[in-house]
Amino acid sequence: MSTVLETTTLLAQVGMGRIQGGWEYIWAAYGIAWASLSLYALSLWIRRPIKASRDTKE
Amino acid sequence: MSGLMNAVLQYGSAAAALVVVGLGIRLGRKWAPVDSQMDARPMLVGMSVAALVLLAVGGWLGLVWSPQDREMGDVYRIIYVHVPAMWMAMLTLVLNFACCVSYLLKANWKTDALAEASAEVGLLFGGFGLVLGAIWGRPTWGVYWDWDPRLTAMAIMLVTYTAYMALRRFVEDPDKRAVWSSVVGIISFANLPIVWFSVKWWRSLHQVQSTPKTVDPEMALSLRVNAWAFLILLTLFLLHRYRIALATREAEVALPDALPPDAPASRDGNSTEVA
Numbered sequence: 001m002s003t004v005l006e007t008t009t010l011l012a013q014v015g016m017g018r019i020q021g022g023w024e025y026i027w028a029a030y031g032i033a034w035a036s037l038s039l040y041a042l043s044l045w046i047r048r049p050i051k052a053s054r055d056t057k058e
Numbered sequence: 059m060s061g062l063m064n065a066v067l068q069y070g071s072a073a074a075a076l077v078v079v080g081l082g083i084r085l086g087r088k089w090a091p092v093d094s095q096m097d098a099r100p101m102l103v104g105m106s107v108a109a110l111v112l113l114a115v116g117g118w119l120g121l122v123w124s125p126q127d128r129e130m131g132d133v134y135r136i137i138y139v140h141v142p143a144m145w146m147a148m149l150t151l152v153l154n155f156a157c158c159v160s161y162l163l164k165a166n167w168k169t170d171a172l173a174e175a176s177a178e179v180g181l182l183f184g185g186f187g188l189v190l191g192a193i194w195g196r197p198t199w200g201v202y203w204d205w206d207p208r209l210t211a212m213a214i215m216l217v218t219y220t221a222y223m224a225l226r227r228f229v230e231d232p233d234k235r236a237v238w239s240s241v242v243g244i245i246s247f248a249n250l251p252i253v254w255f256s257v258k259w260w261r262s263l264h265q266v267q268s269t270p271k272t273v274d275p276e277m278a279l280s281l282r283v284n285a286w287a288f289l290i291l292l293t294l295f296l297l298h299r300y301r302i303a304l305a306t307r308e309a310e311v312a313l314p315d316a317l318p319p320d321a322p323a324s325r326d327g328n329s330t331e332v333a
Contacts, residue, residue, distance in 0.1 A: 007200065018126070022133035022197040029190045030117065033139040036186040037291060044298040049092050049305030 064275060071282050075289060081105065082293040086172075090301040092308055105290055112287035119280035136194040138280050141268045142288040143187030150180035150292065151219070151250055158243035161236055170236040171303035172296075173243060174226060179295045181219050183288075188212055199263055207256040208264040215253055218246035232310050
């Protein structure tokens with residue numbers, strides 16, 4: 001029922017010649033992009049090689 | 059926007075890309091080896107700040123400054139993160155292919171390490187780029203996913219590079235791992251031209267490639283700024299990941315020395331020196 005309603009709403013929007021709204025999709029996309037980049041940067045930081053073992057006193 | 063402004067942007071973009079790639083190559087040679095004495099912190103911090111500033115400016119341009127699309131309204135704004143992500147994925151996977159071929163022609167652990175780094179970073183950009191495309195598809199096509207040639211080819215490519223990374227984790231012998239993964243990398247790359255040209259070969263649901271030349275001139279600046287930000291981030295990610303791969307390889311080479319001399323698993327002395 002909700003799918004039918006969504007499709008009807010979408011068709012009504014397209015019928016106006018231009019998709020209206022849709023900011024929730026935009027924010028979701030930007031959020032996923034920024035989160036992916038941030039989390040990967042964090043993973044690189046966690047995995048960074050530690051030079052300490054080479055420099056420690058024998 | 060005037061033709062002059064577009065020309066300035068075009069040449070400026072090319073120059074900026076060359077500078078970033080040049081910096082990346084320099085840091086990859088001088089700073090990435092674990093025993094490097096180079097203090098690259100100012101350069102790395104500078105690049106990180108530049109990337110974050112460009113990302114913020116690109117976000118503002120894409121979300122606020124750029125005009126609506128004639129048919130897609132506001133939802134087309136996903137283009138400013140989806141398209142640069144896909145460009146970066148393709149760039150890194152081309153680099154991966156070059157490294158795989160190079161390794162098979164002349165074995166070098168630095169090439170193998172760069173192949174590993176480029177595959178992982180390419181998978182990151184390709185992975186979230188595909189998700190962004192699916193999100194964009196819902197309000198424009200009415201579905202998140204369709205077995206369209208472009209989407210299918212891209213999904214297959216991500217699966218093959220996931221297999222490439224899995225292979226690298228499962229094979230313990232560094233020599234075999236490097237050779238086998240190079241072969242898999244070359245086979246995986248065969249799909250990349252199909253991904254790129256699929257929208258021209260089979261005119262289906264996905265639109266043709268979006269570039270500063272195919273989008274409206276009012277939208278080109280936002281696309282370029284986001285692409286610059288992603289390129290700097292890509293370079294930084296590759297550098298750090300390459301450094302991790304080199305350190306891991308160095309630790310593997312050093313491992314036999316840590317074992318007792320009579321250990322059965324001790325290597326037979328044919329471990330290749332880190333080039």
